[in-house]
Amino acid sequence: MEEIKKFIDTIYPMNGADWNFFSSKLRTETVKKNTALIRIGEVENYLSFISEGIVRFYIPKEESELTFGFLFENEFVTAYDSFITQTPSHYQIETLTNTTLWRIAFQDLQEVYKKTESGNVIGRRMAENMFLIKSKREISLLHKTAEERYLDLFRERPKLLKQIPLKYIASYIGVTPQALSRIRRRIT
Structure with missing residues (x-):
């Protein structure tokens, strides 16, 4: 407690x-x-x-x-x-x-x-x-690309990327798991 x-x-x-x-x-x-x-x-x-x-x-x-x-x-x-x-x-x-x-x-x-x-x-x-x-998330979805949202997530919550299945992360940033794989390949 x-x-x-x-x-x-x-x-x-x-x-x-x-x-x-x-x-x-x-x-x-x-x-x-x-x-x-x-x-x-x-x-x-x-x-x-x-x-x-x-x-x-x-x-x-x-x-x-x-x-x-x-x-x-x-x-x-x-x-x-x-x-x-x-x-x-x-x-x-x-x-x-x-x-x-x-x-x-x-x-x-x-x-x-x-x-x-x-x-x-x-x-x-x-x-x-x-x-x-909630407001920050909505603005991100409206103004940023999926790659920018992924990079923001990586910077702000690196723990998330290590502990959560990629299919959930893909859904969270608004892309398919295949599109997330392409983003990850491009930035590494």
Whole structure:
């Protein structure tokens, strides 16, 4: 639980009472590789902190899946739009490795927001950060080539390229696995 405390303190330090209240609501869960954390049509009920592992966001399709996000340890994961609206998700989240999560339920988080001084500030800053990540991805898809997106990914998240199957990386940058192979040959 120490890693989640350190992460939150980088956003906005929680005083002892707030941390004790918040941490009393957290539950740990370890799930195996390839476990769905949420499926299309389900309502997201948890905000989770990845203590260990990798997850991906994707939309299943008949021909191939559309991967649009990855998260690693020391990051929060949730189907955020489903979580805040309490409506069914339009995408799925699955673990790519054995994963350990610290989870807080929607209702418990609402209670944290109401009863702590720092909960709302942390929640707002996390939402702002998620927006910036999403905005950066959209702009990249609209203005950069697949090769530029791959190189950006390589610079920003080299760990991703070592731990994630290339078919998911290809989908993430918006190309086929064959096109990704050609990009990789060109730049090496």
